[in-house]
Amino acid sequence: MIRLINEPVVLHKGAILSAAEADALGIDRAAARRGTMAARILTAHNRQTPGRPDGGRHYERRSDDGHPEGGHQVGGHSGGRYPGDGRSDGGEPGGGTPVLRLRFDALASHDITYVGIVQTARAGGLREFPMPYVLTNCHNSLCAVGGTVNEDDHVFGLSAARRYGGIFVPPHLAVIHQYVRETMTVCGGMILGSDSHTRYGALGVMGIGEGGPELVKQLLGKTYDLPPPRVVGVLLEGAPRPGVGPQDVALALIGAVYDNGFVKNGVMEFFGPGVAGLSVEYRCGIDVMTTETACLSSVWATDDAVREYLARHGRAGDFAPLAPEACAAYDGLIRMDLGGIQPMLALPFHPSNIRTIAEINSEPRDILRLVEREVEDLFGRGGPKLDLCGKVRGGRLWADQGVIAGCAGGSFENVVAAAAIVDGKGAGGPDFSLAVYPASAPQSLALMRCGAAAMLTAAGAVLRSAFCGPCFGAGDTPAAGALSLRHTTRNFPNREGSSPAGGQLAAVALMDARSIAATAAAGGRLTSAAELDWERLEPRIRPDYSFDPRIYERRVYNGFGAPEPDRDLVFGPNIADWPPMQPLPEHLILRMASVITDPVTTTDELIPSGETSSLRSNPLKLAEFTLSRKDPGYVGRAKATAALEQRRRENPSDPAVLEIVRNLSAACGSLGTAGGETAGVPIPDDAATRTGLGSALFAVKPGDGSAREQAASSQKVLGGWANLALEYATKRYRSNLVNWGMLPFVVSAEQAERLRVGDYLVLPGIREAVGQGMEDIPALLVREESGTLRAENFILSLKNLTEDERSIILDGCLINYYNRRE
Numbered sequence: 001m002i003r004l005i006n007e008p009v010v011l012h013k014g015a016i017l018s019a020a021e022a023d024a025l026g027i028d029r030a031a032a033r034r035g036t037m038a039a040r041i042l043t044a045h046n047r048q049t050p051g052r053p054d055g056g057r058h059y060e061r062r063s064d065d066g067h068p069e070g071g072h073q074v075g076g077h078s079g080g081r082y083p084g085d086g087r088s089d090g091g092e093p094g095g096g097t098p099v100l101r102l103r104f105d106a107l108a109s110h111d112i113t114y115v116g117i118v119q120t121a122r123a124g125g126l127r128e129f130p131m132p133y134v135l136t137n138c139h140n141s142l143c144a145v146g147g148t149v150n151e152d153d154h155v156f157g158l159s160a161a162r163r164y165g166g167i168f169v170p171p172h173l174a175v176i177h178q179y180v181r182e183t184m185t186v187c188g189g190m191i192l193g194s195d196s197h198t199r200y201g202a203l204g205v206m207g208i209g210e211g212g213p214e215l216v217k218q219l220l221g222k223t224y225d226l227p228p229p230r231v232v233g234v235l236l237e238g239a240p241r242p243g244v245g246p247q248d249v250a251l252a253l254i255g256a257v258y259d260n261g262f263v264k265n266g267v268m269e270f271f272g273p274g275v276a277g278l279s280v281e282y283r284c285g286i287d288v289m290t291t292e293t294a295c296l297s298s299v300w301a302t303d304d305a306v307r308e309y310l311a312r313h314g315r316a317g318d319f320a321p322l323a324p325e326a327c328a329a330y331d332g333l334i335r336m337d338l339g340g341i342q343p344m345l346a347l348p349f350h351p352s353n354i355r356t357i358a359e360i361n362s363e364p365r366d367i368l369r370l371v372e373r374e375v376e377d378l379f380g381r382g383g384p385k386l387d388l389c390g391k392v393r394g395g396r397l398w399a400d401q402g403v404i405a406g407c408a409g410g411s412f413e414n415v416v417a418a419a420a421i422v423d424g425k426g427a428g429g430p431d432f433s434l435a436v437y438p439a440s441a442p443q444s445l446a447l448m449r450c451g452a453a454a455m456l457t458a459a460g461a462v463l464r465s466a467f468c469g470p471c472f473g474a475g476d477t478p479a480a481g482a483l484s485l486r487h488t489t490r491n492f493p494n495r496e497g498s499s500p501a502g503g504q505l506a507a508v509a510l511m512d513a514r515s516i517a518a519t520a521a522a523g524g525r526l527t528s529a530a531e532l533d534w535e536r537l538e539p540r541i542r543p544d545y546s547f548d549p550r551i552y553e554r555r556v557y558n559g560f561g562a563p564e565p566d567r568d569l570v571f572g573p574n575i576a577d578w579p580p581m582q583p584l585p586e587h588l589i590l591r592m593a594s595v596i597t598d599p600v601t602t603t604d605e606l607i608p609s610g611e612t613s614s615l616r617s618n619p620l621k622l623a624e625f626t627l628s629r630k631d632p633g634y635v636g637r638a639k640a641t642a643a644l645e646q647r648r649r650e651n652p653s654d655p656a657v658l659e660i661v662r663n664l665s666a667a668c669g670s671l672g673t674a675g676g677e678t679a680g681v682p683i684p685d686d687a688a689t690r691t692g693l694g695s696a697l698f699a700v701k702p703g704d705g706s707a708r709e710q711a712a713s714s715q716k717v718l719g720g721w722a723n724l725a726l727e728y729a730t731k732r733y734r735s736n737l738v739n740w741g742m743l744p745f746v747v748s749a750e751q752a753e754r755l756r757v758g759d760y761l762v763l764p765g766i767r768e769a770v771g772q773g774m775e776d777i778p779a780l781l782v783r784e785e786s787g788t789l790r791a792e793n794f795i796l797s798l799k800n801l802t803e804d805e806r807s808i809i810l811d812g813c814l815i816n817y818y819n820r821r822e
Contacts, residue, residue, distance in 0.1 A: 002252060003336075004332070006332050008029065008331055009330050011233065011271075016335075033231075035328035036231050037301070047223050098228055099227055100228055102224040104190045105191060107194075108191060108193040108198065109135055109215065110138050111139050115153050119577060123578070129165045129166050136175070137173075140474070141467050149572060152572020152573070155572065162567045163569060170555050174439065174442075178466070181203060193207060196209040197288050202284045203284070204301075207297060230265070232334060233324075236274030237337050242537075245515075246281075246285025246512065247487050247510065249338065250292075262293075265730070269299055269324070270283075275303070300322075302320065307319045342530065343512065347368075347509055350600070351491060357527075364395070368397070371507070379505070388507060397483075397525075399519060400433075401435075403434075404418055404434075404435075405436070409488055410466070412443045413541070418436065419456045421521055422517050425521040428460060429523050431524055432523060432524030436463050436464065437463075443545075446548070472604075473498075479506065480506060481506065483506075483509065485511050487516055489510075491510050492602045492605075514532075578619055584692075585692030586690035588721060589694070590696040592696055593637040596699040599701060603704070638695040638719055645694060664762055668780045668791050694722070695720050701729045702729060703732070709736045712733065723745065725747070738808055739813065743770075745798060761796075764778075775797060777798055
């Protein structure tokens with residue numbers, strides 16, 4: 001079904017060759033690396049590429065109907081070298097490791113992130129949006145949560161679009177990624193979004209999801225810098241069986257590559273004969289879930305189906321044929337037989353925790369007990385319980401809720417298929433509910449016109465507006481103990497909205513819309529769509545889709561290229577500026593405020609989504625919820641250290657501050673004398689004026705999931721200066737740490753075993769070490785034992801930071817970095 005080839009391969013005239021076979025044929029593999037779609041797109045957008053100072057594409061000013069007034073440049077091979085071929089076309093001054101410096105064609109944000117982005121860019125000197133920047137409102141659209149704060153942010157967003165020349169999509173009109181698919185994708189382009197599921201590869205566009213500061217850099221004319229990523233080919237063969245949907249394919253793929261990191265921070269490039277048999281919406285449904293593989297981006301070969309899709313949306317001129325060249329080299333290959341995929345289910349608490357629905361139905365109790373044990377591992381024996389085995393009746397698992405929604409599930413084709421399945425059978429009953437969120441208002445209109453909306457409503461399903469709420473815990477939150485089946489993107493712990501601190505815990509299993517509908521038609525009994533009569537269903541699930549742009553024309557504000565600088569921004573009472581951030585001090589004392597030993601820590605655990613995200617525009621209020629679902633004591637510990645730091649800044653001679661600095665210095669100095677080793681230079685006992693106090697946290701693998709910068713910025717607001725980790729789950733979380741001036745340290749497993757909450761890490765000369773580019777930072781771990789402070793040597797790794805990233809950390813955050821250069 002899925003075969004992983006973890007070594008370089010070359011696609012040569014349709015054949016897959018090993019490196020040795022390619023060498024035997026005399027193929028220049030370095031040159032063949034430039035034959036991938038990803039290489040050509042990255043080269044075209046690299047600011048250092050000869051002849052392409054501003055990237056490979058541009059967008060023209062748009063007319064009132066939202067369409068271009070002129071043609072677009074079509075990206076492609078620029079004639080320059082691809083920086084990943086080992087040459088130093090791009091890179092740090094003086095050569096060395098190549099670095100891509102990318103400028104994107106367009107930006108996209110939703111209403112959890114755009115206020116902070118605009119505020120940060122404004123502090124850095126923003127005058128106007130230099131490329132199309134769409135502000136959508138699909139996350140915090142329930143205005144009853146937090147009073148007026150959600151709508152206040154929407155008013156701010158519209159005022160920002162007018163002042164700076166942006167695009168504003170009012171609430172309930174479209175989820176962020178569907179709007180971009182319908183109106184902004186141009187084959188061969190690149191789009192940067194402040195949402196982790198920024199994926200438009202099926203339309204020939206490389207989308208990257210990052211934290212807000214990376215969008216700020218683009219708004220201020222800077223670049224997105226990274227080493228050339230690995231490019232992994234995905235060869236699709238065969239065709240899906242009846243009843244197998246895009247989520248089934250995506251879950252199978254995630255299950256094959258997530259745990260082993262096969263595509264982590266790389267680009268997935270889809271091609272092969274299996275692509276042609278998939279509709280464009282089906283491809284988009286697979287592609288959007290590639291975020292859950294931990295890859296950086298994705299791109300697919302384009303064909304006449306993509307041409308027709310863009311033409312249907314009034315954008316025929318945005319099509320360009322994309323395919324690997326006759327000779328293209330990849331860093332690895334995933335070979336996937338679509339015909340071998342079965343209807344899948346991702347059990348709590350991760351999209352990679354996959355089983356086939358047939359497996360669940362054959363031995364449900366044995367498998368569900370594994371999830372119940374994981375609950376104990378996550379929340380402890382005294383924490384909330386989850387009785388999934390109790391939902392097995394008559395040998396089958398029964399669910400409580402079904403949801404089809406968002407950028408993954410809410411597509412026209414998925415909803416039409418679900419409607420055909422429940423038509424005439426019902427969509428549950430008193431004990432099972434089905435909610436459907438179409439991905440955009442134009443798609444809702446098409447569902448009405450083709451009759452699918454009527455079928456769903458008559459069956460008892462509830463149709464809602466275009467809103468991402470169920471995906472992140474702000475809509476259709478299930479009851480405690482309930483099992484929800486969802487065609488959405490994630491099923492992380494508590495992401496559905498439950499609160500373990502209140503004794504609440506619910507379970508989410510990810511499934512395809514077709515199997516969710518089959519389950520609803522069975523009254524909530526877990527049912528695979530493969531069990532249905534597809535000879536009867538097939539003729540009913542392929543109505544023609546007609547895109548009606550009038551909804552957008554009448555409601556969307558499109559001011560790109562026409563900023564109104566005299567317009568004032570409209571601030572609601574909850575919108576607050578970022579508090580002042582301090583530069584990195586000469587010396588640093590960190591106190592461990594949290595030590596998390598779970599295999600993976602998600603951004604939802606670092607800063608909860610759901611109702612707390614209504615506070616996103618007030619950094620101080622939002623920070624109060626940092627780690628609230630994972631380590632409720634973290635905020636108090638971090639604030640206690642921050643209070644000491646505030647006293648130090650106001651009065652370095654404060655007795656409490658001096659006592660800490662002197663005691664720690666004495667402990668470190670005695671180690672240097674007695675241990676016979678170089679323990680670094682102890683902090684002088686009179687150096688409180690130059691010694692900062694801050695907090696830090698350790699997690700094994702933090703940062704899986706959302707791109708929300710608040711997962712890092714909330715720590716910084718509370719006085720955080722560092723994360724320690726064995727590795728970082730995603731580039732975007734590590735980038736968020738750096739952009740908020742936090743040190744992204746890596747430690748060994750042996751060192752991690754030594755860390756405890758309350759420990760001190762003493763970092764003498766940390767500012768000089770960062771400034772000089774040191775990668776192994778000598779530190780001292782200090783712990784109180786039996787009333788005595790004892791110190792031991794500790795090495796913190798700080799690798800692969802660019803010169804700009806080091807400068808951002810030295811300045812204390814990205815805002816300071818830009819302000820210092822004004």
